[in-house]
Amino acid sequence: MVIFTVTGQHAAVNNGQFDNYSWMPNGSLLLRKAPPTTKGQSSMETLLETLPNVGETVPIGTCPKxxxxxxxxxxxxxxxxxxxxxxxxxxxxxxxxxEMPYSYLDPAQIENSIAI
Structure with missing residues (x-):
């Protein structure tokens, strides 16, 4: 029950957010640097240095270590x-x-934790 709640159920309820937030600047929850504090002081380089790396999460059932x-x-x-x-x-x-596939409960699309 706990595993389903924190993986499958969470994915079913929250993975729809991916449609909007898959473009990281729409809603980054993890930043590697502090966001800019002064308008006009950012560049593409600083933006890319600030946003998280692609692939920082792993699919359910995957054990990186x-x-x-x-x-x-x-x-x-x-x-x-x-x-x-x-x-x-x-x-x-x-x-x-x-006609409209439903993939939110596909294990390949579910993260190993509740992080989005």
């Missing part, structure tokens, strides 16, 4: 990833037939 050495958790992670992959394939197949 290996956190477990034991076989049991590794098997569980592999099983979870396989189930997510299967669900993603089903959703992709179903969406091909839809």
């Amino acid at each position: 290996e956190r477990f050495n034991e076989p049991a958790p590794k098997r569980m992670i592999k099983k979870f990833q396989a189930e997510l992959s299967s669900l993603s394939e089903e959703i992709t197949t179903r969406n091909v037939q839809l």
